[in-house]
Amino acid sequence: MARPRGASLTMATRVTLVVAAVLLVAQTGAELTQVEHTPKTEGSLAILAIGDWGRLGQFNQTLVAEQMGVVGEKMDIDFVISTGDNFYDDGIANTSDPLFKESFTNIYTADSLQKPWYIVLGNHDYTGNALAQQDPAIRDVDSRYNSVNKSFIVSAGIADFFLVDTSPFIQKYWNNSKFDWRQVAPLTTYVETLVQDLDSALTESTASWKIVVGHHPISSGCEHGNTTELRQLLLPKHGVDIYLNGHDHCLQRITSVDSPLQLLTSGGGSKAWAGKFKATSDKLEFLYDGQGFMSMQLSKTDAELAFYDVTGTVLHSWAINKTASADAL
Numbered sequence: 001m002a003r004p005r006g007a008s009l010t011m012a013t014r015v016t017l018v019v020a021a022v023l024l025v026a027q028t029g030a031e032l033t034q035v036e037h038t039p040k041t042e043g044s045l046a047i048l049a050i051g052d053w054g055r056l057g058q059f060n061q062t063l064v065a066e067q068m069g070v071v072g073e074k075m076d077i078d079f080v081i082s083t084g085d086n087f088y089d090d091g092i093a094n095t096s097d098p099l100f101k102e103s104f105t106n107i108y109t110a111d112s113l114q115k116p117w118y119i120v121l122g123n124h125d126y127t128g129n130a131l132a133q134q135d136p137a138i139r140d141v142d143s144r145y146n147s148v149n150k151s152f153i154v155s156a157g158i159a160d161f162f163l164v165d166t167s168p169f170i171q172k173y174w175n176n177s178k179f180d181w182r183q184v185a186p187l188t189t190y191v192e193t194l195v196q197d198l199d200s201a202l203t204e205s206t207a208s209w210k211i212v213v214g215h216h217p218i219s220s221g222c223e224h225g226n227t228t229e230l231r232q233l234l235l236p237k238h239g240v241d242i243y244l245n246g247h248d249h250c251l252q253r254i255t256s257v258d259s260p261l262q263l264l265t266s267g268g269g270s271k272a273w274a275g276k277f278k279a280t281s282d283k284l285e286f287l288y289d290g291q292g293f294m295s296m297q298l299s300k301t302d303a304e305l306a307f308y309d310v311t312g313t314v315l316h317s318w319a320i321n322k323t324a325s326a327d328a329l
């Protein structure tokens, strides 16, 4: 289960950590928060990913949740990833805001979903009390809710997940007075530090799979299209296999024209943007403009991924073979 690194370490791990920490300090002076998640089966990992969801069950949120429960049961998942915009329209006001239970606890009720949820913030979370979602007191309300820091790493054996706070990258938000920039301003410094910390963490990672999760798309053929700032600052680099985002309310798989990176959107948790598209010069492999979610089954060398609609029907599935893609790098 999830526990913050440092809770009970053997001496050997402690020494390794100290060495790693010294190296990081030498490079950047900071380190991203890290959570260890021990997979239930060694060498394998099963997860679901969903984004753009919290709407009191409306806009098919409840139907999507039910089907996540069914697929989660079948796959016996280890955890769930949320790509952000967790509560509409303006996040939550505090840790006892009734919206939290009404849009999360009371919606994702299936047994199979009673696992840790690792969560990034979206822009809609930032126009509420952004700090409330990271407050440990939120886990007294629902112990699954792990938005433990604005950016953090989930180390899960064969895969490391790098959850990145992407809203501060987006310059058009900077002077918007609705955004809760506490502990984030000044934004240029925050973004520079985050990019450095992510670079260090990616370089240090020895996991077979490196998966970066953020709210905003780097590349997209749905309504919002590219995010120029992320394209410039975030990826592709350091052998990242997958960039997973929300923000665009669709399900989408793009392959990069200039790297082996796969760019996936799982933003179909509730309201969908049917019929709104943008051009992308990357390769659009699949796009569905309705509601749904995605799954990922990982072994050390193979990944099986799938998108599902509101009835739980598989819309698109594919495999990534690490042995083959490693040759191509």
Ligand SMILES: *[C@@H]1O[C@H](CO)[C@@H](O)[C@H](O)[C@H]1NC(C)=O
Pocket: 030, 031, 032, 033, 148, 149, 150, 151, 197
């Ligand atoms: C959250 O992350 C920042 C930046 O890495 C770090 O300075 C801070 O100590 C972290 N907070 C917690 C509670 O882990």
Ligand SMILES: *[C@@H]1O[C@H](CO)[C@@H](O)[C@H](O)[C@H]1NC(C)=O
Pocket: 058, 059, 060, 271, 272, 290, 291, 310
């Ligand atoms: C719910 O999903 C069904 C099936 O995809 C769709 O026809 C319907 O428009 C959706 N309802 C809403 C409110 O999005």
Ligand SMILES: *[C@@H]1O[C@H](CO)[C@@H](O)[C@H](O)[C@H]1NC(C)=O
Pocket: 093, 094, 095, 096, 097, 098
């Ligand atoms: C928390 O937020 C809710 C919703 O805005 C509000 O009704 C409640 O008074 C707030 N509670 C506290 C302790 O501030």
Ligand SMILES: *[C@@H]1O[C@H](CO)[C@@H](O)[C@H](O)[C@H]1NC(C)=O
Pocket: 171, 172, 174, 175
């Ligand atoms: C935000 O406002 C400041 C001060 O008015 C200005 O200097 C800056 O260029 C603005 N930034 C953006 C991204 O609009």
Ligand SMILES: *[C@@H]1O[C@H](CO)[C@@H](O)[C@H](O)[C@H]1NC(C)=O
Pocket: 219, 225, 226, 231, 278, 279, 280, 281, 282
């Ligand atoms: C998205 O980015 C790609 C690569 O930089 C560019 O070729 C394409 O025109 C962009 N699309 C839009 C809609 O900005």
Ligand SMILES: *[C@@H]1O[C@H](CO)[C@@H](O)[C@H](O)[C@H]1NC(C)=O
Pocket: 302, 321, 322, 323, 324
């Ligand atoms: C992956 O690729 C390797 C080498 O090309 C091959 O031996 C292996 O069977 C492939 N695995 C799958 C699941 O396709």
